[in-house]
Amino acid sequence: MRARRKSRQLREVRNRTDRIRPGDILLFSTLRNEDIRLPYFLKYYRDLGVDHFIMVDNDSTDGGREYLAEQADVSLWTTKGSYRRARFGVDWLNYLQRKYAHGHWTLVVDPDEFFVFPFCDTRPIRALTDWLEASEIRSFSAMLLDMYPKGRIDAVPYQRGQNPLEIASWFDAGNYSISKNHLYYNLWIQGGPRARMFFTKEPWRAPALNKTPLVKWDRRYAYVSSTHMLLPRGLNLVYDEWGGEKASGVLLHTKFLDTFTEKAHEELERGQHYANSHEYKAYAEGLAEHPDLWCKWSENYINWRQLEILGLMSKGNWA
Amino acid sequence: MSLGIVMLVHTALHRAEQVIRHWSAAGCPVVIHVDRNVDRATYDRFVESVADLPDVQFSKRHRCEWGTWGIVAASQSASEQLLRNFPDVRHAYLASGSCMPLRPIQELKDYLADRPRTDFIESATTADVPWTVGGLDFERFTLRFPFSFRKQRFLFDRYVEFQRRFKLYRKLPEGIVPHMGSQWWCLTRQTLSAILEDPDRPIYDRYFRRVWIPDESYFQTLVRLYSQNVESRSLTLSKFDYQGKPHIFYDDHLQLLRRSDCFVARKIWPNADLLYDTFLKSANPMKGSEPNPGKIDRIFSKAVERRTRGRAGLFMQSRLPREGHENGFTSAPYSVFEGFTELFEDFEPWLARVTNARVHGHLFSPERVEFESRQKTFAGALCDNPKLRDHNARMFLTNLIWNTRGERQCFQFGPTDSQFISWDIAKDPNAQISVITGAWSIPLFLSNRNFSEIRAEAAELQRIESEHLSALRSYWSKARIRIWTLADFVESPMEAMQSVFDDMGAKNLRTITEAPKMVDLTGFAQFLQNLKNQGMHPYLMGDFPSGPTPRQPRRPQRKPYLVR
Numbered sequence: 001m002r003a004r005r006k007s008r009q010l011r012e013v014r015n016r017t018d019r020i021r022p023g024d025i026l027l028f029s030t031l032r033n034e035d036i037r038l039p040y041f042l043k044y045y046r047d048l049g050v051d052h053f054i055m056v057d058n059d060s061t062d063g064g065r066e067y068l069a070e071q072a073d074v075s076l077w078t079t080k081g082s083y084r085r086a087r088f089g090v091d092w093l094n095y096l097q098r099k100y101a102h103g104h105w106t107l108v109v110d111p112d113e114f115f116v117f118p119f120c121d122t123r124p125i126r127a128l129t130d131w132l133e134a135s136e137i138r139s140f141s142a143m144l145l146d147m148y149p150k151g152r153i154d155a156v157p158y159q160r161g162q163n164p165l166e167i168a169s170w171f172d173a174g175n176y177s178i179s180k181n182h183l184y185y186n187l188w189i190q191g192g193p194r195a196r197m198f199f200t201k202e203p204w205r206a207p208a209l210n211k212t213p214l215v216k217w218d219r220r221y222a223y224v225s226s227t228h229m230l231l232p233r234g235l236n237l238v239y240d241e242w243g244g245e246k247a248s249g250v251l252l253h254t255k256f257l258d259t260f261t262e263k264a265h266e267e268l269e270r271g272q273h274y275a276n277s278h279e280y281k282a283y284a285e286g287l288a289e290h291p292d293l294w295c296k297w298s299e300n301y302i303n304w305r306q307l308e309i310l311g312l313m314s315k316g317n318w319a
Numbered sequence: 320m321s322l323g324i325v326m327l328v329h330t331a332l333h334r335a336e337q338v339i340r341h342w343s344a345a346g347c348p349v350v351i352h353v354d355r356n357v358d359r360a361t362y363d364r365f366v367e368s369v370a371d372l373p374d375v376q377f378s379k380r381h382r383c384e385w386g387t388w389g390i391v392a393a394s395q396s397a398s399e400q401l402l403r404n405f406p407d408v409r410h411a412y413l414a415s416g417s418c419m420p421l422r423p424i425q426e427l428k429d430y431l432a433d434r435p436r437t438d439f440i441e442s443a444t445t446a447d448v449p450w451t452v453g454g455l456d457f458e459r460f461t462l463r464f465p466f467s468f469r470k471q472r473f474l475f476d477r478y479v480e481f482q483r484r485f486k487l488y489r490k491l492p493e494g495i496v497p498h499m500g501s502q503w504w505c506l507t508r509q510t511l512s513a514i515l516e517d518p519d520r521p522i523y524d525r526y527f528r529r530v531w532i533p534d535e536s537y538f539q540t541l542v543r544l545y546s547q548n549v550e551s552r553s554l555t556l557s558k559f560d561y562q563g564k565p566h567i568f569y570d571d572h573l574q575l576l577r578r579s580d581c582f583v584a585r586k587i588w589p590n591a592d593l594l595y596d597t598f599l600k601s602a603n604p605m606k607g608s609e610p611n612p613g614k615i616d617r618i619f620s621k622a623v624e625r626r627t628r629g630r631a632g633l634f635m636q637s638r639l640p641r642e643g644h645e646n647g648f649t650s651a652p653y654s655v656f657e658g659f660t661e662l663f664e665d666f667e668p669w670l671a672r673v674t675n676a677r678v679h680g681h682l683f684s685p686e687r688v689e690f691e692s693r694q695k696t697f698a699g700a701l702c703d704n705p706k707l708r709d710h711n712a713r714m715f716l717t718n719l720i721w722n723t724r725g726e727r728q729c730f731q732f733g734p735t736d737s738q739f740i741s742w743d744i745a746k747d748p749n750a751q752i753s754v755i756t757g758a759w760s761i762p763l764f765l766s767n768r769n770f771s772e773i774r775a776e777a778a779e780l781q782r783i784e785s786e787h788l789s790a791l792r793s794y795w796s797k798a799r800i801r802i803w804t805l806a807d808f809v810e811s812p813m814e815a816m817q818s819v820f821d822d823m824g825a826k827n828l829r830t831i832t833e834a835p836k837m838v839d840l841t842g843f844a845q846f847l848q849n850l851k852n853q854g855m856h857p858y859l860m861g862d863f864p865s866g867p868t869p870r871q872p873r874r875p876q877r878k879p880y881l882v883r
Binding site: 122172173177187247299313319 | 560562569588621626629634636637638640645694695697702704711715722
């Protein structure tokens with residue numbers, strides 16, 4: 001309902017959804033001024049086997065919109081509406097998902113998030129969705145893992161088309177805390193470098209890292225808050241409570257590049273983010289004092305097997 | 320033409336076609352059953368696509384749904400057709416469209432030619448097999464199952480309940496003993512025709528029609544009536560996970576499959592181009608003569624174990640066990656020392672020297688997390704911030720132990736620390752907790768504070784510690800716990816220490832040659848007496864002889880202490 005109202009803010013730029021065939025894997029994303037990241041982002045997900053991209057551009061001014069409109073597998077909408085009042089883009093995407101994603105496996109990610117799942121170096125994403133389907137699993141979780149460079153985050157500038165993991169290749173391996181939301185059944189995961197650096201005074205305010213980005217979509221489903229929570233609630237039960245491990249992946253979050261400092265200030269002025277941009281305020285302060293997120297216990301990213309061994313994700317019973 | 324194939328097909332028809340061509344090229348006749356659920360147009364196109372092949376036929380179609388009679392009916396019709404139309408066939412092999420021959424088919428033929436009277440079918444009595452889905456083992460033969468498990472789950476469950484409640488059990492047909500096993504078999508003409516031409520077949524069919532998952536029991540049971548020589552294993556490599564679904568093979572399993580020496584594997588992912596190209600387009604002679612799927616077995620059973628038991632001590636996004644279901648709250652043993660740093664001046668460095676363990680200070684101190692050598696971060700990028708730690712103290716502990724797998728952790732604990740984990744460590748079998756009760760009073764004794772303040776603090780610490788002790792002594796505590804009063808410990812400190820080290824495991828079983836330095840306790844008894852005189856009752860220290868002549872504190876013995 002809410003999604004439909006907010007959908008009036010959306011204006012179609014290029015609609016290529018008629019090219020979507022049954023069984024295609026779709027990717028949904030919102031973005032604002034991310035042009036520099038787009039080439040690698042599209043390449044990464046095309047290589048994984050995503051068939052069609054459905055993107056919402058929130059009033060970009062850097063040419064990203066024009067770039068996307070040229071891509072043969074991208075359908076693009078644009079809006080000048082408030083990101084915050086559309087519940088951080090969720091309303092826009094819920095509307096588009098309801099309209100185009102029914103019956104498809106859908107991946108909802110931001111342009112700075114890179115989806116990693118078990119065997120992703122040898123099997124395409126369709127292998128995963130086929131397996132999930134055969135196992136009657138409707139949703140697949142992938143925790144957000146903040147990646148950062150060694151040294152000041154603005155030391156090495158990011159080049160268009162470059163793999164951001166070449167710069168931001170470090171992460172925190174084991175400082176996450178988990179609690180359960182008894183209302184929606186989802187988990188609440190916090191921790192990582194952001195909690196360690198910026199939220200030591202108010203750890204409960206640290207950003208949520210739990211995400212469920214891959215869902216076999218049905219028009220009755222909806223994301224409640226970003227991709228952290230879903231309705232109906234059963235979709236949030238992506239964890240095992242009886243000692244076993246369900247299969248899960250990781251979203252490598254490459255926000256902390258040289259583009260970030262600028263972005264933090266910009267977002268702060270717009271005040272369009274969660275909890276009155278508390279997060280960005282904390283970043284702006286934190287980065288002024290300590291521009292280096294790296295510590296001597298940081299891990300250097302190698303591949304998904306490393307994340308599996310460290311216990312950040314799991315193969316579950318997929319072998 | 321000794322080997323004939325019965326193939327059941329329902330999806331990925333283009334892959335099935337490839338496999339059919341492969342069988343056919345090796346001179347095997349193939350009778351194909353296509354699921355009735357496949358629509359007419361698709362079916363016609365499929366028939367068309369293999370029309371050029373000799374000795375490929377299609378059988379009468381049945382509707383096949385997992386766990387129902389349709390699959391057996393399909394195998395029956397197709398087998399009958401195979402035996403009828405291809406009189407040279409000696410062995411009939413039941414395969415599916417997602418099965419793939421791994422070895423040259425000639426090798427399989429030779430193998431079967433050497434064993435002309437052997438029926439390869441996995442067949443075990445229900446009492447002896449653990450693989451059952453939905454908690455139904457023997458009941459799958461004694462109840463009726465008219466409803467689909469997948470599509471009519473509610474009715475399925477209610478009907479099972481109903482039959483159990485009213486004890487509506489079926490009688491087994493005369494003379495049969497239920498057996499179960501893999502659906503994929505390879506039977507001799509003699510056995511198969513005996514099953515199919517049995518005069519009692521209508522009775523058996525009527526019975527098995529309402530048995531649950533008859534495709535895993537029909538042939539498996541009846542083969543026992545006729546076969547001379549049952550080799551109870553399937554020639555098809557097919558592994559099932561804990562939900563009873565087959566594991567799927569992908570391109571990255573290529574080397575494993577190559578080395579498995581199995582004749583046929585299932586189920587192959589339809590998009591596994593590399594596997595299809597490798598095994599169907601080129602000859603892959605394998606070395607061993609007998610199938611040897613040991614390594615694949617291990618990988619898949621590990622996967623099932625990961626899904627059902629998980630990794631002990633790990634809490635993560637897809638594993639958050641409820642209390643009591645953790646299979647181990649932490650991943651490795653660790654030691655907690657309470658009151659030792661208070662009693663000994665240089666306890667931490669000394670402990671690190673004599674045990675080779677990682678020795679932390681008070682990890683749960685309210686001021687900061689006292690990691691070893693007071694670093695600001697520790698393994699896994701844990702942070703020394705106390706607020707962050709107390710935000711989820713349990714996970715701070717489990718993370719610490721998980722992050723340092725392979726290295727024993729020791730830390731100090733006491734009533735001055737935040738107490739969130741008090742019960743958790745008490746209940747954790749991995750914890751080794753050594754407590755000197757009342758040792759918290761020593762820093763107070765040595766401090767230069769007003770006595771009224773000391774008295775208040777002592778009362779508070781004593782309350783906290785006794786609460787902690789009641790956790791340690793409770794019915795639920797599973798840790799290895801040693802508790803001494805301060806007075807007892809001071810009597811023979813090294814003996815007590817030695818017993819702690821013996822507990823820490825063989826690696827550390829080294830007699831202590833060097834003792835830590837104990838603080839000077841001169842006047843301590845008087846201090847306790849003063850507390851008593853102020854109306855407080857310090858009881859956790861044990862009995863220090865009071866009076867004006869305090870006992871000479873023991874100097875640590877410098878001589879080697881022998882235990883063995």
